[in-house]
Amino acid sequence: KQEVTQIPAALSVPEGENLVLNCSFTDSAIYNLQWFRQDPGKGLTSLLLIQSSQREQTSGRLNASLDKSSGRSTLYIAASQPGDSATYLCAVKGAGSYQLTFGKGTKLSVIP
């Protein structure tokens, strides 16, 4: 059964720093990996989706990489801002599956 782990569970950084969030998964047979952002009490906003055949995806200050063979993904946030404060979740879709398996998230705080 697929398991997704996100480390650290919480991270606090000063504004302007570049940072990396980590996601690992146990079964490399995946269709895709998706990074989400969740603000307190709110729904999930999709940030980036990486297909299993891709190595990375970029959107603005965000860059997500995927190393399927080692079961790892990273989300790089450049020049962090207080507005980036949120919980970041990664989720993988297994090959041949409709199901998303989520990590428990990393709670990011960017201090002004």
Next chain:
Amino acid sequence: EAQVTQNPRYLITVTGKKLTVTCSQNMNHEYMSWYRQDPGLGLRQIYYSMNVEVTDKGDVPEGYKVSRKEKRNFPLILESPSPNQTSLYFCASSPAGGPNYEQYFGPGTRLTVT
């Protein structure tokens, strides 16, 4: 605007009183799903539907029912709610199950069962 909507957004009810949480999407997506989110446990899938009249269990289906009579709607039914079903519930949809399709989430329904 393309979106997934859920109603109600907040609900407080008592043990045993049947309730339905509605979910609707306007993107003509085939795939829809329900999740619950609990502190320390993350998001877990309850049920999913690959198309009209096709549903299947996720990881935590006990105590829940679903139906998919129309493509756009996927209601979640709690026939006899219990306090352990107090949670934040999310509905999601996707065009299909392929690798280049992302899932879109509704705003969530916070349910409290006393």
